[in-house]
Amino acid sequence: MKLLVVEDEPKMAALLRKGLEEEGYAVTVAADGPTGLEYAQTSDFDLIVLDVMLPRMDGFEVARRLRARHNRTPILMLTARDAAPDVVKGLNLGADDYVTKPFSLEILLARVRAVARRGPIAQPVRLRVADLVLDLGTHEAIRGGERIPLTKTEFSLLEALMRRAGQVVERAALIEAVWGFEKDIESNTLDAFISLLRSKVDHGSRPKLIQTVRGIGFSVRMDRDA
Numbered sequence: 001m002k003l004l005v006v007e008d009e010p011k012m013a014a015l016l017r018k019g020l021e022e023e024g025y026a027v028t029v030a031a032d033g034p035t036g037l038e039y040a041q042t043s044d045f046d047l048i049v050l051d052v053m054l055p056r057m058d059g060f061e062v063a064r065r066l067r068a069r070h071n072r073t074p075i076l077m078l079t080a081r082d083a084a085p086d087v088v089k090g091l092n093l094g095a096d097d098y099v100t101k102p103f104s105l106e107i108l109l110a111r112v113r114a115v116a117r118r119g120p121i122a123q124p125v126r127l128r129v130a131d132l133v134l135d136l137g138t139h140e141a142i143r144g145g146e147r148i149p150l151t152k153t154e155f156s157l158l159e160a161l162m163r164r165a166g167q168v169v170e171r172a173a174l175i176e177a178v179w180g181f182e183k184d185i186e187s188n189t190l191d192a193f194i195s196l197l198r199s200k201v202d203h204g205s206r207p208k209l210i211q212t213v214r215g216i217g218f219s220v221r222m223d224r225d226a
């Protein structure tokens with residue numbers, strides 16, 4: 001079993017490494033958010049132990065980005081405060097379980113065993129808004145029972161919008177979800193793809209589902225005026 005531990009406090013990281021290695025796990029440690037994210041994406045781990053309070057990018061953001069990129073590795077979050085909102089936020093963003101600091105090593109090891117045993121998390125298979133269905137398993141978009149042929153980029157864009165259906169997704173968030181944050185994408189490239197997507201998804205159909213929120217971003221939702 002390969003474990004990634006993302007923890008910035010050297011003492012805590014050393015304690016975790018020692019305890020987990022004694023249990024027979026192979027442990028890799030990352031000391032900040034971006035490094036943890038990079039390791040998680042470039043290597044296959046069976047489980048990620050992810051601290052919330054991290055330099056440069058917190059654990060919530062690491063979890064959100066991993067799940068947005070379809071990384072299904074189970075995540076056990078370490079939260080310093082047992083404040084309920086933190087726990088709920090972590091679980092909503094894709095963490096599988098959490099342990100509140102300070103914790104005993106015994107408890108942490110028990111949670112690691114339980115989460116690791118469950119294996120990769122299940123993905124929601126279908127996203128739905130009105131009569132538009134996006135099947136993440138088969139990579140098909142269907143509207144009113146008709147299959148809509150989409151390119152890989154168009155599919156990713158529609159998925160990013162439909163995962164947050166009813167909300168406004170900011171332009172930068174869409175660009176990151178579709179092209180990744182490393183890439184320089186012109187703003188009008190996004191507009192061009194939105195327009196392509198609109199011509200396929202909304203053309204000849206009512207209600208129009210892809211909405212422009214001027215100056216902010218886009219939204220997939222039922223148009224109140226339609």
Ligand code: CA
Binds near residue numbers: 009054
């Ligand atoms: Ca920390």
